[in-house]
Amino acid sequence: MSERVAFRTCPLCEATCGLEIRLVDEAVEVIRGDRENPFSKGFVCPKGSVLGRLHNDPDRVRTPLIRRNGTHVEATWEEAFAEIHHRLGEIKNQHGSQALSLYIGNPNAHSFQNNLAIRPLAKALGSPNIFSASTLDQMPKHVSAGHMFGSPSTIPVPDIDRTDLLVILGANPYESNGSLATAPDWPGRLEALRERGGRVVVVDPRRTKTAENADQHIPIVPGTDAALLMAIINVLFDESLVDLGRLDGHVAGVDEIAAGALAFSPEAVASSTGIDTDTVRGLARDIALAERAAVYGRIGTHTVEFGTVASWAVDVIAALTGNLDEPGGMMFPHGLHQPVKKRVRGFTTGRWRSRVRDLPEVLGELPVSTMIDEMTEPGDGRIRALITVGGNPVLTSPDSESLNEALDSLEFTVSVDPYLNETTRHADVLLPPPSALEKSHYDIAFTTLSVRNYAMWSAPVYARPDDHPSEFEILVMLTAILSGAPADSEPNVLAEATLAGQVGSAVAQPGSPVEGRDPAEILEALAVHPEVPERFLDLMIRTAARGDGFGANPEGWTLERLQRHEHGVDLGPLEPRIPDVLATPTGKVELAPEPIISDLARLSTELGEARREGLVLVGRRELRSNNSWLHNIEVLVKGRNRCTLRLHPDDARQLSLTDGSMATVASSVGEVTVEVELNDEMMAGVVSLPYGWGHGQTGSRLNVASKRPGVNTNVLTDRTRIDPLSGNAVLNGIPVEVVPA
Numbered sequence: 122m123s124e125r126v127a128f129r130t131c132p133l134c135e136a137t138c139g140l141e142i143r144l145v146d147e148a149v150e151v152i153r154g155d156r157e158n159p160f161s162k163g164f165v166c167p168k169g170s171v172l173g174r175l176h177n178d179p180d181r182v183r184t185p186l187i188r189r190n191g192t193h194v195e196a197t198w199e200e201a202f203a204e205i206h207h208r209l210g211e212i213k214n215q216h217g218s219q220a221l222s223l224y225i226g227n228p229n230a231h232s233f234q235n236n237l238a239i240r241p242l243a244k245a246l247g248s249p250n251i252f253s254a255s256t257l258d259q260m261p262k263h264v265s266a267g268h269m270f271g272s273p274s275t276i277p278v279p280d281i282d283r284t285d286l287l288v289i290l291g292a293n294p295y296e297s298n299g300s301l302a303t304a305p306d307w308p309g310r311l312e313a314l315r316e317r318g319g320r321v322v323v324v325d326p327r328r329t330k331t332a333e334n335a336d337q338h339i340p341i342v343p344g345t346d347a348a349l350l351m352a353i354i355n356v357l358f359d360e361s362l363v364d365l366g367r368l369d370g371h372v373a374g375v376d377e378i379a380a381g382a383l384a385f386s387p388e389a390v391a392s393s394t395g396i397d398t399d400t401v402r403g404l405a406r407d408i409a410l411a412e413r414a415a416v417y418g419r420i421g422t423h424t425v426e427f428g429t430v431a432s433w434a435v436d437v438i439a440a441l442t443g444n445l446d447e448p449g450g451m452m453f454p455h456g457l458h459q460p461v462k463k464r465v466r467g468f469t470t471g472r473w474r475s476r477v478r479d480l481p482e483v484l485g486e487l488p489v490s491t492m493i494d495e496m497t498e499p500g501d502g503r504i505r506a507l508i509t510v511g512g513n514p515v516l517t518s519p520d521s522e523s524l525n526e527a528l529d530s531l532e533f534t535v536s537v538d539p540y541l542n543e544t545t546r547h548a549d550v551l552l553p554p555p556s557a558l559e560k561s562h563y564d565i566a567f568t569t570l571s572v573r574n575y576a577m578w579s580a581p582v583y584a585r586p587d588d589h590p591s592e593f594e595i596l597v598m599l600t601a602i603l604s605g606a607p608a609d610s611e612p613n614v615l616a617e618a619t620l621a622g623q624v625g626s627a628v629a630q631p632g633s634p635v636e637g638r639d640p641a642e643i644l645e646a647l648a649v650h651p652e653v654p655e656r657f658l659d660l661m662i663r664t665a666a667r668g669d670g671f672g673a674n675p676e677g678w679t680l681e682r683l684q685r686h687e688h689g690v691d692l693g694p695l696e697p698r699i700p701d702v703l704a705t706p707t708g709k710v711e712l713a714p715e716p717i718i719s720d721l722a723r724l725s726t727e728l729g730e731a732r733r734e735g736l737v738l739v740g741r742r743e744l745r746s747n748n749s750w751l752h753n754i755e756v757l758v759k760g761r762n763r764c765t766l767r768l769h770p771d772d773a774r775q776l777s778l779t780d781g782s783m784a785t786v787a788s789s790v791g792e793v794t795v796e797v798e799l800n801d802e803m804m805a806g807v808v809s810l811p812y813g814w815g816h817g818q819t820g821s822r823l824n825v826a827s828k829r830p831g832v833n834t835n836v837l838t839d840r841t842r843i844d845p846l847s848g849n850a851v852l853n854g855i856p857v858e859v860v861p862a
C-alpha cells in the first residue's frame with residue numbers, strides 16, 4: 122500500500138483555500154483544509170472536499186466527442202481537431218470571421234493556463250462576437266474601476282482583517298465564500314472582526330446567513346442599492362463629513378460628485394429603497410466616523426440596471442471618507458506576478474457595437490444578453506458557429522429557453538468542457554480538459570483580489586494521461602486553427618513562439634527589470650520549466666515588483682522559489698498603493714467619470730417613477746452549490762430539495778400558497794413551476810430562487826443532476842434588461858407573478 126499527501130489550492134471558488142489531499146494507492150482517500158496554509162489555515166467548505174469525486178465522476182468526459190447523426194461518439198484528438206479545422210474553416214470562408222463567436226465561462230478565471238491562452242484565442246477569432254460570464258456577474262466593477270483607476274482590473278477590496286466597520290451590500294459571503302474579495306473563511310474573519318469590537322452591517326432584501334450573523338440588517342428593495350449609496354454620498358456632503366485624508370491631491374472630481382448627489386437626499390430615495398431616512402443618515406455617519414470602514418458591494422449590486430453606478434459609488438464613499446487605499450478600508454492587493462506600476466493605457470468602452478441591438482463593446486466583448494440576437498437575427502454577420510470554453514450559459518444567462526433554441530440553429534459548435542451539460546450538449550465537437558487534479562494551479566486573477574497578499578503554486582496531483590493535451594494546449598490548438606495553421610500543428614511550438622515574442626517585448630520595454638537584456642538568455646532561464654505555461658508564469662513573476670529580474674534582484678521571487686513553498690506563502694497585509702497603482706491619464710483617482718455622472722440622471726428619473734407593484738425575484742446562494750457546477754456530485758445535492766421558491770409567509774398567505782406546495786412563477790419572458798418554501802428571512806414582496814439549476818435536458822450527461830433537476834431561474838430573466846454602461850445582465854429584481862400551480 123502506498124500513501125502520500127499532496128497540497129493544492131481549491132480551484133472551485135474565489136476563496137482559494139489550501140487543501141491537504143491524502144492518497145492511498147493513488148486514490149484520493151480524504152481531502153481536508155491544509156492547516157499549514159498561511160491564508161486559509163485549515164478552512165475548507167463542503168465543496169472543497171469533492172475534488173476526488175469530480176475526478177472520478179463517471180459522467181466526466183475523458184476523450185473528445187464528435188456528434189455523428191445526432192449522437193456524441195468518442196473520437197481521437199486528431200479527429201476532433203481535424204473536424205474543427207474543416208468546419209470552422211468552411212464557415213469562415215463562406216461567411217467571414219464575424220460568423221464565428223466565443224463564449225468564455227467563469228471557470229477560466231480559476232485556471233492560470235486559460236488566463237494565459239484565452240485572450241490570444243479571442244484575438245485569433247477575428248470576430249466582434251466575444252461573450253463571457255463577466256456580463257452575468259462583475260462587469261460593472263470592471264467598468265467603474267477602469268474609469269476611476271485607469272484599469273478594469275484595479276479593484277479595491279475590503280480589508281476585512283483590519284476594519285472596524287464592514288458594510289456589505291448584495292453579498293452573502295457566509296454561503297458564497299466571497300467574491301471580488303478573496304478570503305478563505307469569511308465567517309471566521311467576520312466573527313474575528315466583531316470580537317475585536319468592530320461592526321458588520323448587511324444591506325440585503327433577504328436576512329441571509331451573513332445578515333443573521335451581523336450587527337445590523339437593513340432590508341432593501343432589490344435593484345435600488347445605487348440610490349441608497351447616492352443618498353449616503355448626499356449625507357456626507359450635507360453634513361460636512363467628507364474627509365479625503367491622505368488622498369487629498371490624488372483625486373479629481375469631488376465637486377462634480379457633490380453636485381451629482383444633490384438629487385439623492387435620504388428623503389428622495391426612501392420610497393424606492395424602502396429604507397427610512399434616519400437609517401440612511403445613521404449609516405452615512407457610521408461610515409464617516411468609524412476609525413476604519415469598508416463598504417463592499419457584490420452580486421446583488423452588480424446584476425441590476427444600475428450596476429455600474431452602484432459599483433462606482435462604493436469606491437467613491439471609500440474615497441470621500443478617507444478609507445480608500447488605507448488599512449482597514451478598501452485597498453488594492455498586489456499579486457506576486459504584478460508589476461509595481463500599471464501602464465497608462467486609458468480606459469474606454471464602445472470601440473465597436475453589436476450588430477442587432479447596437480450595444481457597446483466593454484473589455485473587448487459584447488453583453489451575453491445579446492448573444493441570442495446575434496445568433497438569430499438574419500443578415501450579414503449573423504453568428505453561425507460558437508466556441509464555448511467552460512461555462513453553461515443555457516442555465517446562467519437570461520432568457521434561457523430562447524438561448525437553447527438559438528444554439529440549435531447554429532451550424533457548428535465546439536465546447537471545451539469536462540461535461541455534456543445543458544450548453545455543451547449542443548456541441549458538434551466536445552474537447553474535455555484534464556481534471557482539476559491533473560492540472561497545475563496558480564491564481565492569476567484571485568491573488569489580485571485577495572484581502573491579504575498571498576501566493577501559492579500547486580503541482581498536479583496526478584500526471585495527466587499521455588495522449589491528453591493540457592487545457593493550455595487545447596486552447597493553443599484552437600488559436601492555431603483559427604489563425605490558419607494546419608489541424609496537425611504542434612501546440613507547444615506555437616506557444617513557444619508566443620513566449621519568445623513576450624520575452625522580446627519585456628526586454629524592449631523601458632523600465633522593465635530586463636530592459637536591454639538578451640532574449641535568448643531569458644528564454645534559456647525559463648526553460649528550466651518543462652511545461653510552457655509555467656514558463657509564461659515564471660516570466661511574469663520574475664519581471665514583477667517582487668521578482669528577481671532574472672538576477673537583477675537576487676532576493677526576489679521566481680516560480681521555482683514559490684514551488685518550494687508547498688503550503689503557499691504569506692506576502693503580508695495589503696499596503697497603500699496610490700499613486701503607483703493608478704493608470705489614469707491624469708495620474709489621479711477620477712471620482713467623477715463622465716459616463717457614470719451622466720447615468721445619475723437615469724437613476725434620478727427611475728426614482729421619480731412609482732414604486733413597482735407586485736413581487737420581484739432575486740437570486741440565492743447555497744453553500745453546496747456554485748453556479749451550475751457541482752450538482753452532479755451526490756454528497757453536495759443529497760437531502761432536502763434546495764431549489765425552492767422562497768417567500769415571506771405573509772405573501773404566501775395572500776397568494777394561498779403553503780410550505781411545500783407548488784407554485785407557478787411567471788415573468789415577461791417565461792414561467793417555471795417550483796416547490797414553495799416559506800421563510801420570514803425574505804422581505805415581503807420579494808421571492809427568491811437559487812441560480813444554476815434546470816438540469817435533465819435531453820442530450821446532457823449529468824446522471825446525478827438530472828435526478829434533482831430543479832428549475833432554471835433564467836427562464837424568467839429578460840435579455841432586454843441590462844445595465845447600459847457595462848452591458849451586464851439584470852438577474853435580480855425581476856417582476857414576477859406567482860400563483861398556485
Ligand code: SF4
Pocket residue numbers: 131132133134135136137138164165166167168169170298305306
Ligand atoms: S470556500 Fe471555495 S475555495 Fe474554499 S474549499 Fe470551499 S469551494 Fe474551495
